[in-house]
Amino acid sequence: MFDSDRLMDRSGLSFQDMNCNLAAVSKQPKGIMKEVKEVVRLARKFNDTVVRPQALEMDRKIHRDPDYLPWEWVKAANEFGFYTLWIPKMFGGKGYSFSSMAYFAEELASCCLGMANLISVHYLGLATLTATWNLPLALKLCKEAVEGEKSGVPCLFDFAITEPAAGTDIADTHLVDKGSVALQAVRVEGGYTVNGTKIFISNGHFSTWHIVMGYEDLKRPADTFIFFALKSDTKGFSLGRKEKKMGQKACPASELIFHDCFVPDDQVCIDARQTRGMSRSHREIYQIIFDSICSSSKAGVCAFSAGVARGVYEKTLEHTANTRVGGSLMMNLEWVQARLADMLRNVAVTRLLYSEVNFANGMYGLNKMLQVKPAYYLYKYLPAPLVAKISAPIVNSSLCLWLTRKIQLDWKKDEELQRTTGWASIAKFTGSDAAMENCRIGLDLMGQEGLRNENAIEKFLRDSKLLQIYEGTNELNRLEAFKCVIGRNRFEITMFEDR
Amino acid sequence: MTTSDEREYKLLINTSRDFAKKILLPHREENDRYPLADMDEKIMEKAYELDFFHVWLPEELGGFGGHLKKLVLILENIAETDAGMAVMILINAMAQEIILQAGEGKALADICTREKSVHDFLIAFPAFTNPFETSSVANARKKGDTYILNGETPYVVLGNISGQALVYAKIEGDDSDSFFLVDLKAGSVRTGDPVISLGLHACPVCDVCFHDTEAMIIGEKGKAPDYFNRMYGTFMLAGASIAAGIMRGAFDDALAYCRNRVQGGRPIGNWSELQLMLSHMALTVKNAETMIACLCEGGAGKGTEGDEGIISASIPIFDQARDVTSSGIQALGGYGYMEDYSQEKRFRDAQHLQSFLGRATLKKLNFLKSFYKLAS
Numbered sequence: 001m002f003d004s005d006r007l008m009d010r011s012g013l014s015f016q017d018m019n020c021n022l023a024a025v026s027k028q029p030k031g032i033m034k035e036v037k038e039v040v041r042l043a044r045k046f047n048d049t050v051v052r053p054q055a056l057e058m059d060r061k062i063h064r065d066p067d068y069l070p071w072e073w074v075k076a077a078n079e080f081g082f083y084t085l086w087i088p089k090m091f092g093g094k095g096y097s098f099s100s101m102a103y104f105a106e107e108l109a110s111c112c113l114g115m116a117n118l119i120s121v122h123y124l125g126l127a128t129l130t131a132t133w134n135l136p137l138a139l140k141l142c143k144e145a146v147e148g149e150k151s152g153v154p155c156l157f158d159f160a161i162t163e164p165a166a167g168t169d170i171a172d173t174h175l176v177d178k179g180s181v182a183l184q185a186v187r188v189e190g191g192y193t194v195n196g197t198k199i200f201i202s203n204g205h206f207s208t209w210h211i212v213m214g215y216e217d218l219k220r221p222a223d224t225f226i227f228f229a230l231k232s233d234t235k236g237f238s239l240g241r242k243e244k245k246m247g248q249k250a251c252p253a254s255e256l257i258f259h260d261c262f263v264p265d266d267q268v269c270i271d272a273r274q275t276r277g278m279s280r281s282h283r284e285i286y287q288i289i290f291d292s293i294c295s296s297s298k299a300g301v302c303a304f305s306a307g308v309a310r311g312v313y314e315k316t317l318e319h320t321a322n323t324r325v326g327g328s329l330m331m332n333l334e335w336v337q338a339r340l341a342d343m344l345r346n347v348a349v350t351r352l353l354y355s356e357v358n359f360a361n362g363m364y365g366l367n368k369m370l371q372v373k374p375a376y377y378l379y380k381y382l383p384a385p386l387v388a389k390i391s392a393p394i395v396n397s398s399l400c401l402w403l404t405r406k407i408q409l410d411w412k413k414d415e416e417l418q419r420t421t422g423w424a425s426i427a428k429f430t431g432s433d434a435a436m437e438n439c440r441i442g443l444d445l446m447g448q449e450g451l452r453n454e455n456a457i458e459k460f461l462r463d464s465k466l467l468q469i470y471e472g473t474n475e476l477n478r479l480e481a482f483k484c485v486i487g488r489n490r491f492e493i494t495m496f497e498d499r
Numbered sequence: 500m501t502t503s504d505e506r507e508y509k510l511l512i513n514t515s516r517d518f519a520k521k522i523l524l525p526h527r528e529e530n531d532r533y534p535l536a537d538m539d540e541k542i543m544e545k546a547y548e549l550d551f552f553h554v555w556l557p558e559e560l561g562g563f564g565g566h567l568k569k570l571v572l573i574l575e576n577i578a579e580t581d582a583g584m585a586v587m588i589l590i591n592a593m594a595q596e597i598i599l600q601a602g603e604g605k606a607l608a609d610i611c612t613r614e615k616s617v618h619d620f621l622i623a624f625p626a627f628t629n630p631f632e633t634s635s636v637a638n639a640r641k642k643g644d645t646y647i648l649n650g651e652t653p654y655v656v657l658g659n660i661s662g663q664a665l666v667y668a669k670i671e672g673d674d675s676d677s678f679f680l681v682d683l684k685a686g687s688v689r690t691g692d693p694v695i696s697l698g699l700h701a702c703p704v705c706d707v708c709f710h711d712t713e714a715m716i717i718g719e720k721g722k723a724p725d726y727f728n729r730m731y732g733t734f735m736l737a738g739a740s741i742a743a744g745i746m747r748g749a750f751d752d753a754l755a756y757c758r759n760r761v762q763g764g765r766p767i768g769n770w771s772e773l774q775l776m777l778s779h780m781a782l783t784v785k786n787a788e789t790m791i792a793c794l795c796e797g798g799a800g801k802g803t804e805g806d807e808g809i810i811s812a813s814i815p816i817f818d819q820a821r822d823v824t825s826s827g828i829q830a831l832g833g834y835g836y837m838e839d840y841s842q843e844k845r846f847r848d849a850q851h852l853q854s855f856l857g858r859a860t861l862k863k864l865n866f867l868k869s870f871y872k873l874a875s
Contacts, residue, residue, distance in 0.1 A: 060695060064535040066838075167832050168762050178764030200833045244838035246847070253833075324634040325861065335860060440821070443697075443850060447858040448627040448654045451696045451851055458697035461850060465828060465843075466836055473832055475772055496763055498771050 013485065016363075017419055024359040028099075029376040035100040039085065043107035050076045055112040055250075059459050062249035067242055070250050073115060074206050078154040082119050084146050087126065088370060089379050090391035091142035097376070098123075098296070098367040099358045102303035106351065109307025110314070113463035114250030116307060120300050121202040121251065124293070125157025125211045130366055131292040132227050132270040133404045135395040140266075141209050141229060148208070158207040159293075160198040160256055167200075168476050170213070171290065173222035173283050174496045183258065185214035185226045185271075191264040192216075192228065192271075197240070197257050202470075204254025205239055208232055211269065212256070222283040227269035236261040247462030278410045285409050291421040294471060295357065295365045298424035301471050302354035305431030308464045309350055312435075312442040313343040315457055319446050330445065339441050346434035353427040360423045364416035369408075415488070422484030429474040429481070432467035439464050508572060515573045518549060519580035527581050530701040531844055534693035538701065543660070546584060547617035551577075555592035557604065560611050565596065567733055568795035571740040575791070578744025579751075582848040583701025585741045587621075590656045590702070593734050594622035594665040597678060600726040601718025606680055610663065623657040623664035623683065623707075629857030629865075630667040631676060631724055637709055639668040639679060639716075646670075646679060646716055648709040658683070658705040659690050666707070667723050668714075675721030679714035687712040698847030731856065732806030732813075736794055738855045739813035742820035743787040745852070749827030749845045750780045756831050767830075776830060780823050787816045807870045814862055820849035 016023050050073070062068050077083065086101050087093020101123060108116035122145075129138040141157065148155030161170050169179030183196030194214055204210070209229050216224035230237060240255030268274070270289070272282045280288070317340060320330035330336045361367045370376060379387055394400050439461040443450040450457040468474045479495065487493040526539050546552065554570055556562025563569045570592060578585035598607050614620040630636065637650030652666045664681050683690060691706040718726055754777060757768030767773050790812045797805070824846040828835035835842040853859045867873055 060535060063532065162833065165761070175763040180761060246836050246838065246843035325632045325858075327634070335864070339860075436825075440850075444853065444859045447854050447861075451627065451654075451698075451854060453695035453697075458847075461697065462847065465825070465846065468829065469833055469836055473829060475776070475829065479772070498769075 014415075017415075017422075017485070020356050020359040020363060020419070020423065024363050027373070028359070028362055028371065029097075029373050029380075031376065031380055032097045032099055032371070035096050036103045039096060039100045039104040040107050042080065042082075042085075043104045046077070046080055046082075047108065047111040050080075051108065051111045051115050055115070056453060056456060056459065058112075058250050059114075059247075060453065066244045069205050069242070069252060070118075071206075073118060073250060074154050074156070075152070077115075077119050078149055078152065081149055083122055083154060083156060084142075084149050086123055087142045087145060089382075089384050089387040090395060091139050092146040092384070092388055093142060095379055095384070095387075097371060099362055099371065102299055102354045102358055105300055105303040106307040106310070106354075109304040110311040111307075112250065113304055113308055113460070113467075114248040116304055117202055117248055117251040118206075120304075121158060122156045122207075124159040124202075124297050124300075125207070125209065127293050127296045127366060128159050128211045128227060128289075129157075129229070129269060131289045133401070133408050134269045134274075135401060135404065137229060137267065137269055139392065139395050144208065154206070155209070156203055156207040157209045157211055158201050158203045158254075160201045160204070160210050160212040162198060162200045164197060164199050168472065171294075171472050171476060171480070172496060173287050176221045176286075179221070181215055181218060181221050183212070183214040184218055185216055185228065185263065187216060188262070191262055192226065192268070194228070194230070194236075194258045194261045194263055197255060199240075199255050200243065200253045200470075201256050202251050202253055204256050205242055205252045210237075210256060212258075216272065222286050223281075224272055225282070225286050226271040227289070228263045228271075229267045229269060230258070230261060230263055231267075234261050234263075246465060247459065248466050275405075275409075278405070280410055288409055288412055288417060291417055292366050295361055295420035295424040296367075297471050298428035298477070299354050299357035299361060301467055302350060302357065302424075302427035302431035305435035305464070305467050306347060306350040306354060308435040308460055308467070309343070309347045309431075309438040312438040312457060312460045313340070313347055315455070315460075316340065316343065316438075316442040316445050319449060319455075323449075336445060339445060343438050343441055346438050350427075350431040350434045353423075353431055357420070357423045357427045360420045364413075365420040369404075418484040418488050422481050422488075425472075425477040425480040425484065428471060429468075429477040432464070432474060435464045435467055436461075508568070511569055511572050512576055514549060515551075515576040518546065518551075519577050519584075522546075523577070523581045523584055527701075527841065527844070528838060530581070530583065531838070533700050534695060534703065538703070542584070542701075543587070543617050546588070547620065551588050552591050552617065552620060554588070555595050556607065556611070557599070560608060565599070567737065570737055571791060571795055574737060575740045575744040575747070575788075578741040579748040581701060582741050582745050582845070582852070583699045585744065586699050586702040586852075587657060589734070589737055589741060590624050590626050591621050592737070593626060593730060594624040596730045596734065597624075597665060597726050598622075598680070598717055600729045601678065601722070603680075603717050606715065606717065614662075618660055619662040621657050621661035621663075622680075623655045623661040625652055625655045625666065626856060627654055627656065627704075627854045629861065630727065632857060632861060636676075637666060637668040639670045639677065639714065641670070642713075646714050648679060648681065648712045648714045651706060651708045653706045654694060654704055655690075655707045656702060656704050658703070658707050659693055660703050664707060665717065666714075667727075670720060673721065676723040677720050678717040678723045678726060680717055681707075681709070681712060681714045683707070685712055696851065698844070698849075698851035732809040735813040735856065736791065736809045738852065739787070739816040740791050742816045742849060742852055743784065743791055745845045745849050746780070746784045746787060746820050746823040749824045749842060749849075750777075750784045752840070752842060753777060753780060753827045753830035756834070760831075773830065776826050780826050780830075783819045783823050787819060790816070810866055810869075814859075814866065817849075817853050817855065817859065821853055824849040 084093040089095035144155045165180035169175045185192040215221040236259040238257045243253040362371045442457045553562045558564045574585045639646045689708040694704045827842045
């Protein structure tokens with residue numbers, strides 16, 4: 001029998017695997033295009049008025065005083081309404097499609113990667129709330145973010161998973177069970193008592209709510225994981241050191257310390273009690289939630305990469321158009337022209353890749369629910385107060401919680417999860433490597449001019465190196481791509497059992 | 500090699516390592532904040548006391564007489580801990596070499612005679628460009644027995660801490676390139692604020708402006724390219740030894756981390772993907788060190804005949820340092836990106852060094868033009 005799904009190649013991948021864009025073309029609402037243009041326009045205005053005039057000085061200021069926290073940037077983003085742009089209307093936000101966020105992130109990153117991260121990480125917290133499908137809790141927290149925008153006191157979220165002795169371990173159930181996690185959540189009446197430390201948490205010092213991963217049994221972390229939300233004024237919670245990073249200095253990497261913190265049940269995003277009765281095991285749900293979050297966040301890293309690649313390309317282009325070497329205008333030298341073409345290729349390929357992950361997430365991932373055309377247009381054109389009024393009782397109902405989790409976690413198809421995770425991993429390591437390549441080409445073409453902080457290229461390089469590390473090192477992401485794309489359905493394959 | 504040579508090399512290695520570990524290391528992070536924070540000048544003074552800045556001088560002026568191996572041993576061992584200091588030593592020696600190549604040993608002797616401090620002794624030099632590729636240089640006008648400089652020389656390494664600078668300028672009328680020695684304390688010289696740069700923070704840089712500044716021509720008029728090219732091969736190798744030292748430091752720290760850091764229940768150094776990364780690093784570092792040692796033993800630095808071999812060996816080492824230090828960060832993951840660990844500094848320093856004596860790609864193109872006689 002002729003199998004059209006196997007048409008594209010012989011490697012066991014389906015048509016949908018390799019062409020998320022084509023699959024999405026007829027199903028994606030056209031309105032998303034308009035939203036993309038709107039948010040890019042907003043980002044450009046923000047870059048022109050806030051970021052570009054201050055980015056280099058901010059970088060120097062934090063280099064001079066590593067403890068400095070750029071609250072003025074947090075507040076400026078709040079005034080522009082950036083912390084509620086992608087909060088769904090049902091939660092009181094402006095309800096822009098998640099797909100448009102990557103284009104926004106690219107635009108900001110083309111100017112300052114630290115600022116792009118400062119805003120995007122807030123939505124990583126929201127993505128975690130969404131991935132656990134605890135909609136009542138998401139509603140509660142998002143209302144505070146909306147209130148923070150109105151009052152002028154920003155309410156941000158962060159996402160805390162990395163621990164001093166466990167970074168990469170967290171990414172996979174196989175690894176985490178053998179790893180050295182230490183943030184323990186002990187069941188007590190009405191909730192949990194939490195002890196431990198998280199490190200490298202982006203925006204930790206700015207966030208009101210911390211979305212945290214912990215474990216009931218440190219010897220069986222995958223089977224006993226728990227996600228919870230903890231407010232920064234909780235008794236026993238404190239902020240530790242602010243890391244001294246090589247780049248992305250505007251976005252603090254924080255240490256979060258939990259000492260006998262009480263987390264009430266209504267702040268638990270998900271735990272083993274809530275997944276009891278589902279057909280999937282708690283450890284399978286660990287992987288689904290983790291991969292769903294990463295499918296979104298890695299698309300974001302790829303968008304950051306496209307922004308950096310473009311920012312460096314534009315600066316270099318300008319330099320080569322105005323600089324002479326050995327009497328010739330640089331831009332007229334063939335080797336320079338070829339390098340500029342390489343740089344533009346890196347911008348284009350990186351943008352295509354995050355777009356593909358966007359398509360995958362819209363078709364099969366976290367973005368799917370609100371990008372189905374009827375839901376999209378319903379939320380798009382109904383007035384926000386009406387949406388909130390209609391949604392609140394539904395969102396808070398136990399039936400809704402049960403049904404969304406049934407659909408999103410229990411009935412989630414493995415191949416759909418592998419598709420989004422695999423593409424996200426490929427986009428992440430390809431994009432960040434491309435961004436780094438552009439920085440290197442830019443530095444070479446600009447010579448000693450590129451070494452000077454005032455010309456921005458060296459900042460792009462320092463900022464970009466982190467793209468190859470966070471959201472899993474590129475080495476780990478290559479293995480994730482193998483697991484989800486190449487090794488899929490090959491039962492002889494083992495992962496993380498290297499000898 | 501005689502036993503006394505061996506003893507001398509060993510002594511140099513031990514002295515430079517001791518200096519690096521005891522003097523540089525405790526202040527490395529704090530000095531890396533320069534110029535946005537103060538620099539501890541005592542370190543520079545200590546390097547001066549230990550004669551590191553004298554090493555290239557002729558023996559009669561207290562140096563080792565242009566002994567490349569001795570310079571390389573010092574640079575490599577210091578760069579392992581902090582490349583900033585190694586580059587300071589390198590740039591000063593480069594300026595001395597150009598002056599010697601131009602037959603102006605007396606000018607060096609004068610500097611040595613009147614020196615009262617490390618500042619008086621150091622010679623600044625714009626070493627992160629190839630002077631003959633740039634279009635904006637200062638110009639010189641003859642006035643009696645001397646010359647008058649006007650214009651700007653950007654990115655002069657050691658410019659704001661040295662008593663004098665060796666700069667190049669075009670002489671009005673015949674447009675030829677010549678080197679000039681300038682007193683940086685002269686009232687007609689304006690040194691700009693320290694430039695904030697990608698790496699090598701402990702090695703200060705500034706722009707220098709001349710307004711009718713009296714300057715001494717070094718060597719013959721229009722001969723700057725000759726003197727520069729005679730120095731080029733030897734000092735590319737000396738620069739490559741700094742890159743090799745940076746790589747050695749990055750590899751040693753990565754290896755130590757991978758032995759101790761546990762992932763999935765075992766040291767990360769036991770995972771084959773990471774082993775491959777470490778293996779690439781080890782091979783590259785060892786290859787660079789071996790290459791540099793062989794070239795030093797083989798008489799590099801004693802004329803331009805062997806420059807093809809020296810330059811062909813040196814240029815790739817700069818590229819390799821860029822890649823090895825990037826892997827050095829990857830091996831440490833998030834920790835590698837933090838200033839508390841030295842990997843991020845090594846990464847910046849290695850990237851910065853890529854521009855030593857000009858753009859990396861142009862150095863490669865120039866190599867072909869120089870040794871295979873293609874049109875310039």
